Amino acid sequence: xxxxxxxxxDREGVSHELLAPTDMNMNLMEVMKSYEIAPEGTIGICGGxxxxxxxxxxxxxxxxxxxxxxxxxxxxxxxxxxxxxSRLGCQIHxxxxxxxxxxxxxxxxx
Amino acid sequence: xxxxxxxxxxxxxxxxxxVFEAGLLKxxxxxxxxxxxxxxxxxxxxxxxxxxxxxxxxxxxxxxLVKNLMEQIKPxxxxxxxxxxxxxxxxxxxxxxVVTTNKGTRHQAPIVAIAGGLGSFxxxxxxxxxxxxxxxxxxxxxxRNPEIYRNKRVVxxxxxDSALDWSVFLTNIASEVTLIHRRNEFRGALDSVEKVQELKxxxxxxxxxxxxxxxxxxxxxxxxxxIQHGETQTEEIIEADHFIPLFGLSPKLGPIADWGLEIxxxxxxxxxxxxxxxxxxxxxxxxxxxxxxxxxxLILCGFHEATLMCQSAYQRIFPNKRYVxxxxxxxxxxxxxxxxxxxxxxxxxxID
Numbered sequence: 001x002x003x004x005x006x007x008x009x010d011r012e013g014v015s016h017e018l019l020a021p022t023d024m025n026m027n028l029m030e031v032m033k034s035y036e037i038a039p040e041g042t043i044g045i046c047g048g049x050x051x052x053x054x055x056x057x058x059x060x061x062x063x064x065x066x067x068x069x070x071x072x073x074x075x076x077x078x079x080x081x082x083x084x085x086s087r088l089g090c091q092i093h094x095x096x097x098x099x100x101x102x103x104x105x106x107x108x109x110x
Numbered sequence: 111x112x113x114x115x116x117x118x119x120x121x122x123x124x125x126x127x128x129v130f131e132a133g134l135l136k137x138x139x140x141x142x143x144x145x146x147x148x149x150x151x152x153x154x155x156x157x158x159x160x161x162x163x164x165x166x167x168x169x170x171x172x173x174x175l176v177k178n179l180m181e182q183i184k185p186x187x188x189x190x191x192x193x194x195x196x197x198x199x200x201x202x203x204x205x206x207x208v209v210t211t212n213k214g215t216r217h218q219a220p221i222v223a224i225a226g227g228l229g230s231f232x233x234x235x236x237x238x239x240x241x242x243x244x245x246x247x248x249x250x251x252x253x254r255n256p257e258i259y260r261n262k263r264v265v266x267x268x269x270x271d272s273a274l275d276w277s278v279f280l281t282n283i284a285s286e287v288t289l290i291h292r293r294n295e296f297r298g299a300l301d302s303v304e305k306v307q308e309l310k311x312x313x314x315x316x317x318x319x320x321x322x323x324x325x326x327x328x329x330x331x332x333x334x335x336x337i338q339h340g341e342t343q344t345e346e347i348i349e350a351d352h353f354i355p356l357f358g359l360s361p362k363l364g365p366i367a368d369w370g371l372e373i374x375x376x377x378x379x380x381x382x383x384x385x386x387x388x389x390x391x392x393x394x395x396x397x398x399x400x401x402x403x404x405x406x407x408l409i410l411c412g413f414h415e416a417t418l419m420c421q422s423a424y425q426r427i428f429p430n431k432r433y434v435x436x437x438x439x440x441x442x443x444x445x446x447x448x449x450x451x452x453x454x455x456x457x458x459x460x461i462d
Binding site for chain 2: 039040041042045046047049051052070071073074077078080081109
């Protein structure tokens with residue numbers, strides 16, 4: 001299986017090119033965690049259940065992503081720092097179409 | 111002062127299972143948890159969601175796992191201090207520890223096992239510039255005593271069960287109830303949503319959606335909230351005596367971070383080669399709250415860590431007692447309540 005390249009701007013404004021496998025049933029939050037893009041405990045806190053917004057990202061490229069589920073919509077409605085292009089990283093499944101995706105990790109909630 | 115053998119901080123699955131393993135060694139446990147019910151994240155965040163990697167359970171709902179653990183540890187009569195957060199720790203001359211909660215409840219034990227998961231759950235505070243200025247002066251993140259809202263004008267914000275349920279509840283107490291949410295849709299139990307709908311029609315709840323509270327007004331005490339309507343972007347002041355933002359809870363390591371324990375990656379460093387003890391002898395950390403090379407935050411790993419911790423705790427408490435681990439199938443279970451469970455004896459009988 002091929003890997004895809006995803007560019008992530010971290011919370012300090014540093015850009016990272018991440019190689020993400022498409023055959024491990026991973027999501028964007030998990031990819032960011034595997035590269036330690038943000039300290040443990042500040043990303044993916046709920047484990048990927050769309051029940052916190054610690055993996056909130058702004059989608060900066062015009063990739064066509066799968067629609068938000070009701071759960072993701074509801075969580076984003078209660079999250080902070082939400083913008084038009086906000087998504088929860090844990091709800092973005094890594095597949096070959098995501099090659100070249102660019103995202104910015106939203107600020108951590110205090 | 112509550113006295114016990116092992117004081118467990120955190121009543122999630124790991125902390126609960128530690129009671130069982132301690133019980134097998136005749137050690138008594140007491141648990142402290144900031145949440146009002148045992149079960150930690152399993153009860154608070156995802157009680158209705160299935161878990162597939164508990165050995166022996168092809169599928170179990172998180173809430174049911176907690177229920178089963180509570181049943182399993184019942185014979186060992188654990189004590190609970192719930193709804194209170196462990197705040198400070200001090201070491202006495204005899205080597206034992208005293209842990210005091212935010213409500214002043216004191217607990218003493220020779221062994222402290224921190225099973226605090228991701229930390230204690232604290233309310234999420236909305237990003238309103240002057241909100242801190244009004245905390246306890248009209249802004250409350252948790253409803254502790256509903257009576258303070260009697261005949262007051264109350265504005266609630268949020269889109270989940272607690273925002274819905276409290277709005278309904280407060281219609282019988284407050285003079286005015288306004289519920290503000292960023293979307294038209296709510297995420298809650300169906301009957302909660304329907305009840306709010308009904309009360310809105312009756313004019314008992316002033317429902318404003320989509321809208322957001324963006325500012326607070328008042329001199330010494332809150333007297334109004336500034337809201338922005340989602341569709342028109344227009345702003346409006348709503349007169350209010352209280353503003354209650356209910357945006358759920360998020361875990362914070364909290365005061366434990368200041369106990370002098372070695373912290374790495376927002377977790378407590380432990381000795382995983384031996385017994386999950388921290389840098390302070392007598393204090394252990396088990397489950398999601400700890401870290402060591404190769405750590406996995408899994409419930410099943412927490413169970414293992416709890417088991418080894420208890421063996422080490424036993425040796426600390428009774429340094430001169432010889433003991434070897436005994437299988438429950440062999441030894442049975444003797445509860446502190448006098449109950450006994452044991453494997454039925456096989457029949458030895460000759461066949462004529």
